[in-house]
Amino acid sequence: MTDHRSAPDPYPTGRVPEDELGRVPEWLRQPAPEVAPGRADRLRIALGGHSGKLLGGVLVLVLLAFFGLVGGLGYQGFQRWRGPAAEHPTVSLPVGEQASSSASPPPAAGPFDGTxxxxxxxxxxxxxxxxxxxxxxxxxxxxxxxxxxxxxxxxxxxxxxxxxxxxxxxxxxxxxxxxxxxxxxxxxxxxxxxxxxxxxxxxxxxxxxxxxxxxxxxxxxxxxxxxxxxxxxxxxxxxxxxxxxxxxxxxxxxxxxxxxxxxxxxxxxxxxxxxxxxxxxxxxxxxxxxxxxxxxxxxxxxxxxxxxxxxxxxxxxxxxxxxxxxxxxxx
Incomplete structure (x- = not known):
C-alpha cells in the first residue's frame, strides 16, 4: 500500500544544497510578480523540490508534454466527474426497422433447476x-x-x-x-x-x-x-x-x-x-x-x-x- 504521509525533511536546518539538485534557475529564485505561475508551472516547481537532477528533468518534460496534449480535455473531464452530473443530450431515433447490438443472453435455465x-x-x-x-x-x-x-x-x-x-x-x-x-x-x-x-x-x-x-x-x-x-x-x-x-x-x-x-x-x-x-x-x-x-x-x-x-x-x-x-x- 502506498503511504501518502509527508516524508521527514532530510535537511531540517536549512534548504537543500545546490550540489544535490543542481544550480537553481534565476527564474525560480525571483519569479516575475506580474505573471502568476500556471498549473503546469506549479506542478513543475513541486516536482523540482523532490527529484534528482536527471529524474527531475525527465519527469518535468514528460508531464509537461502530457498536460499540453490532453490537459484541456482530461482536466475538463476530471472537473465534470467531481461536479454534479449534467444531463447528456440524446439523438432522435430514425424512422423504420432497427436493430441494436446486445450482449449474448445467458444460457436458458432448465425447467427442473431448483427442484x-x-x-x-x-x-x-x-x-x-x-x-x-x-x-x-x-x-x-x-x-x-x-x-x-x-x-x-x-x-x-x-x-x-x-x-x-x-x-x-x-x-x-x-x-x-x-x-x-x-x-x-x-x-x-x-x-x-x-x-x-x-x-x-x-x-x-x-x-x-x-x-x-x-x-x-x-x-x-x-x-x-x-x-x-x-x-x-x-x-x-x-x-x-x-x-x-x-x-x-x-x-x-x-x-x-x-x-x-x-x-x-x-x-x-x-x-x-x-x-x-x-x-x-x-x-x-x-x-x-x-x-x-x-x-x-x-x-x-x-x-x-x-x-x-x-x-x-x-x-x-x-x-x-x-x-x-x-x-x-x-x-
Missing part, C-alpha cells in the same frame, strides 16, 4: 433393472424376460410421447396377456389408467426436455389366492414432466407423478395360454402441480402451483420415491 428432479436421470436411463436370478419355480431366463417386459411397459406408459397423445391405448395394452387387455382398455375412459399410465389432456404439451425419473424395481416369487405361482414385480417411481410456463419460479412448470405398481406373470404351467403374459395386479399414484379437472379423467396437464397450503404435501416429499403415495389430496 430435486434436476439430479434425476433422464428418461429410460432412470429405470434400472435388478440382476435376474432363479427365484422360486422361475428360471433366471424367465425372470429376465419378465423384467424386460415390465421395463418396456413402463417406458411406453410413462415416457412414450406418441402414446401420450394417441387416440387409443393399444400401444400399451397389446403388451399384456390377452385375458388382461379388456380390463385395461376400460381403465382409460374411467381415468383409472392414470395410476399407471400418462396421457396428456387436450391442448397440453411437454417441453422438449426429457422427463426425469427416479425409483427402483424389485421382484419375488409368490402365489395368488388360487395357488397360481406368480413372479411378482413391484415398481416404485417418481416421474417429473416439464410443461411450458411463463413463471420463473423453480418447479412451477414441473408436474410430478409418483406411482407404485405391482406387475405379475403367472408360471406358464399354471394358466391357459391366453392368460400367460403380463398383468397389473395393483397400482397407486399421486400427482402434484396438476390440472385437477384433467387428472380426474386420468389426463395430465399443468395446473396452478399449490405448494405451501396447510393441506399441501411437502414440496420435497413429492419427489422422493421413498415417501408414501398416500398424501393429502390437494385438488
Amino acid at each position: 430435486p428432479a434436476a439430479g434425476f436421470p433422464e428418461g429410460a436411463a432412470g429405470i434400472a433393472l435388478p440382476r435376474a436370478k432363479r427365484t422360486g419355480p422361475f428360471t433366471d431366463k424367465q425372470v429376465a424376460d419378465t423384467l424386460t417386459r415390465v421395463r418396456k411397459a413402463l417406458v411406453t406408459a410413462r415416457l412414450d410421447r406418441t402414446f401420450f397423445t394417441a387416440k387409443d391405448p393399444e400401444r400399451l395394452v397389446r403388451q399384456f396377456a390377452p385375458d388382461a387387455r379388456a380390463d385395461l382398455r376400460d381403465d382409460f375412459p374411467t381415468g383409472e389408467a392414470g395410476t399407471y399410465a400418462t396421457r396428456l389432456a387436450p391442448g397440453a404439451r411437454l417441453t422438449a426436455d426429457q422427463p426425469r425419473v427416479k425409483g427402483r424395481v424389485s421382484y419375488r416369487a409368490t402365489k395368488d389366492s388360487q395357488g397360481i405361482r406368480l413372479l411378482e414385480v413391484t415398481t416404485n417411481f417418481v416421474w417429473a414432466y416439464a410443461f411450458p410456463t411463463a413463471s420463473t419460479e423453480p418447479g412451477d412448470g414441473v408436474v410430478v407423478v409418483h406411482d407404485t405398481v405391482v406387475w405379475s406373470v403367472a408360471h406358464p404351467d399354471d394358466v391357459d395360454r391366453s392368460s400367460a403374459g403380463l398383468w397389473i395386479d395393483k397400482a397407486d399414484s399421486y400427482a402434484s402441480n396438476i390440472d385437477c379437472a384433467a387428472f380426474d379423467k386420468g389426463l395430465l396437464a399443468l395446473g396452478k402451483p399449490s405448494f405451501g397450503g396447510p393441506a399441501d404435501p411437502d414440496p420435497e416429499a413429492v419427489f422422493d420415491p421413498d415417501k408414501t403415495v398416500d398424501l393429502p389430496d390437494t385438488c
Whole structure:
C-alpha cells in the first residue's frame, strides 16, 4: 500500500544544497510578480523540490508534454466527474426497422433447476433393472424376460410421447396377456389408467426436455389366492414432466407423478395360454402441480402451483420415491 504521509525533511536546518539538485534557475529564485505561475508551472516547481537532477528533468518534460496534449480535455473531464452530473443530450431515433447490438443472453435455465428432479436421470436411463436370478419355480431366463417386459411397459406408459397423445391405448395394452387387455382398455375412459399410465389432456404439451425419473424395481416369487405361482414385480417411481410456463419460479412448470405398481406373470404351467403374459395386479399414484379437472379423467396437464397450503404435501416429499403415495389430496 502506498503511504501518502509527508516524508521527514532530510535537511531540517536549512534548504537543500545546490550540489544535490543542481544550480537553481534565476527564474525560480525571483519569479516575475506580474505573471502568476500556471498549473503546469506549479506542478513543475513541486516536482523540482523532490527529484534528482536527471529524474527531475525527465519527469518535468514528460508531464509537461502530457498536460499540453490532453490537459484541456482530461482536466475538463476530471472537473465534470467531481461536479454534479449534467444531463447528456440524446439523438432522435430514425424512422423504420432497427436493430441494436446486445450482449449474448445467458444460457436458458432448465425447467427442473431448483427442484430435486434436476439430479434425476433422464428418461429410460432412470429405470434400472435388478440382476435376474432363479427365484422360486422361475428360471433366471424367465425372470429376465419378465423384467424386460415390465421395463418396456413402463417406458411406453410413462415416457412414450406418441402414446401420450394417441387416440387409443393399444400401444400399451397389446403388451399384456390377452385375458388382461379388456380390463385395461376400460381403465382409460374411467381415468383409472392414470395410476399407471400418462396421457396428456387436450391442448397440453411437454417441453422438449426429457422427463426425469427416479425409483427402483424389485421382484419375488409368490402365489395368488388360487395357488397360481406368480413372479411378482413391484415398481416404485417418481416421474417429473416439464410443461411450458411463463413463471420463473423453480418447479412451477414441473408436474410430478409418483406411482407404485405391482406387475405379475403367472408360471406358464399354471394358466391357459391366453392368460400367460403380463398383468397389473395393483397400482397407486399421486400427482402434484396438476390440472385437477384433467387428472380426474386420468389426463395430465399443468395446473396452478399449490405448494405451501396447510393441506399441501411437502414440496420435497413429492419427489422422493421413498415417501408414501398416500398424501393429502390437494385438488
